[in-house]
Amino acid sequence: MSCSNGLSQVASTLSTAAWVCAQLPQIYNNYRRQSTSGLSAGFLALWFLGDVLSLTSCVFNSATLRFQLWLAAYFVANDICLAWQYWYYGNRPGPGVYAVARSPRNSSSSTDTSRSAVVASVVASAARVGAMPLANANSPVDSHSDTIGVTLAWMCTVVYMSSRAPQLYHNWRRKSVEGLSPVLFTAALLGNVFYTVSILTDCQFRQPGPRRWQFFVKELPYILGSSGTVVFDAGYFYQRWIYRKVDDTVIMDDL
Template sequence: LKGYISIMFWFIAQFPQIIQNYRNQSVQSLSPVFLLNWILGDSANLIGSILTKQLPTQIYLATYFVIIDIALSVQYIYYKRKAIHSRITVSENASLLRYNSSSNSIKSSESVSKILAVIPFLTKASAMPLNSQEPDSLVQLGVAISWICSVLYLSSRIPQIYRNWKRQSVQGLSISMFIFAALGNLTYTISILLKTKSTEAFYNSLPFLIGRYINLIFMISGGTLLFDFSIFMQSTFY
């Protein structure tokens, strides 16, 4: 039951941000590094879940994470390009110096867009069967990928916190996304712990618990929950 509750929280978690982006016709509030970390982390999460033969609920949820990340990426690329074209139209009659500055901005944004656009293809390639590997080797590879996923999740909030601080604003950022994510973390971690019966299975699940679900484990000692709390505090002060 707790697994399905977590699915409900995660199913709606990122929709507030997608809606917010649509209403604002802008993604200015989102850190591209934050978004990129999520894409890479969710991709590693999906691959690791499959290779280590995690619970079906976990694999389904990991697949959904990747799909929703792709949706956010498409939004980011679309609105970023739209903003660039708008700036070009406004500054058509500006000086050559200003034109060069705009050109540099275009190149920078296009670079980010290209990075985000290639992620789905990298994910697909990485998820292809490795026929030359033994089953045990695949499991070990999955565990290794899962630990990489943990590092990405652990550091994902930092770029967004920095962007909020630099802008001195959280306008355009949906705080509901972080609230639902925290609730999803909590209920999903509980569901994994309740269904994990062997030491080996727990070891294979550990990277996922320490990664996306680290909020529960470090709830007492602080840890990454501090990052979520920092965003909540930023929303209060800014």
């Protein structure tokens, strides 16, 4: 029985586009504002660790497609760029991260907004399961390498999903989501939804018998990582709704 991967390929392309388009504007914004003083080193470390694990899993997983390996490397390059910005701009003085919740709106609001937006960039990008590989049925099987790749994928999934909770807690403490770009979180949500769809509509997932089960087991960490972070994205949008009265005077600064 013939099977077409057309829908899976379209969904994968849309997922990739969402992630690629989400990050570069934030890096430019950091450069334009010359500030990353609101960036948490903990968030950055989790993000970088997740992307490095993702890249490493691509290297060891025999099913990885070449473009997915390059995509994972691209995300690590973005991490390095933001890490450099964090180091370069990190010693510049500015108001604390909680100033937004304690001081009136004034000329410092835009600066504080840019710092919080950097944190948003880290957390949103930390859900980038689109960097992970889809299985390639034509690839040779190397059970040892595949075991390493799948193990790294599970580690990557745990790191990605864990990185979201601290940001939601941070928002709750401030009673504000000012500076967290809805564009970034929308891109994260769409990227993960499309990535999940690309897996579930792949021909191998629709095959009967043990082949389907083997594919499912290999892709399970990717499915959980992508679909699971959607829940945390929804939590951000819920917080944005309940804190809207606090943030409505600067809402356009976040776009």
